[in-house]
Amino acid sequence: MRKISIKNKVLFIVLLVLLIFSLIPLFLTFLTAVIPDGDLFHITDGKTFLDFEKSFKFQRAKMKISGTKGYKQFKMEDGTKSIVFNPEENEREIELVVYMLDKDINLINYLEFDVNINPAAKLRIGVKDMPGEVEYSDKTYSFEKEGWHRYNFKLDTSEFKVVDTKHTSQLILKFEFPEGVSNEFYLDEVFAKYHYPTWLNFKTVWEENDFARYIFNSSVVSIFVVLGNLLFCTMVAYAFARKQFKGKEVLFSIVLATMMIPPQVIVIPIFILMKNIGWIDTYQALIVPALVTPFGIFFMRQYIEQLPAELDRAAYVDGATDWQIFTKIILPLSKPALAVLGINSFIGVWNDLFMPLILISKQEMWTVQIGLANFNQLNQVQWPSTMAASTIAGLPIIIVFLIFQKQIISGVVDGAVKY
16 A cells, blocks of 8 residues: 655645634524524524513514503512513403514514413414404414413414515514413513524525526526537637647737726627627626637637647548547647636636626526625625525536536646656
């Protein structure tokens, strides 16, 4: 067995450390995306809806009580405050309404509060959404012990079929008392525990922010641009690498010179051209200008020049045409370089914000990068949702790289070897 040298071990460790450091931003982005609220350094995994330690007048702005007028703030023996309900004998249903403004209650895992209530009482949870629909869950919760106890009630939002649980204005706690049972009870601090970690941010971004449409638009543009680069750049590169014609080096120098032109310089001519032919807000405006790139021509020419020219001559002797040589010999032997060119073209088009921002104005035609750029403006920097959107936007690039990683590595290695 061949021993690994110390030098190779050190190199491997250094590369491993660099890989870990390069993956840290992606890892932190994903961790932030599964947070219910807050950010990575200030995680909000729950929220207190009602805290009766504060002024009762302040609490009335956050809640409403129906079914009885017999309630007041109560100071307990340890100095803490709660609320005590003293309903009339015939008042058997007491509703505590918590104002939610516009809250997605799918984030809530369970409700938690301290209560001193008769064990015969039952609790039902209701929801009122922003359009004004009210719905109660079929499930009832019981109180098993007498005296003060902290209860956790699992909130199953799948029970609500009518209301929009993503946009809730009120959360209703209905306490029901059977006949002949004392309906006096004490309540302290209504708290909501969120799901953590949660995949809800990804679902919300995908469905409510139309990221599915943006992903589709970017996929269509990227696929056609990649296919165009693979075909047309390789065809031009084959002519520069294998054919002899007057002015070849001058033309190739012009191609290389275009690589030094900033995209900001050509954006106005491209916009005017696309407007004149009626391609603004279309896929063609994003695809056609990027079908051939000078870098792709340069890269493929350098690779094809390394392929043995004897293969071409032998094919000519056998009667093959230029197209047959190109499709049967050059393309199969250029698979590693094509993989590198494809992944580079895909990353460039997928991450491009500048050209789509100029050529696209309709929201249904936005690419994923425009959607991501506008996401913060629409959502006032909600970091979990923003990071979920960033993760979705970056995931296709990771998948493409993982699929073609062998070809990419092979292309890089082969490009460093002279035949």
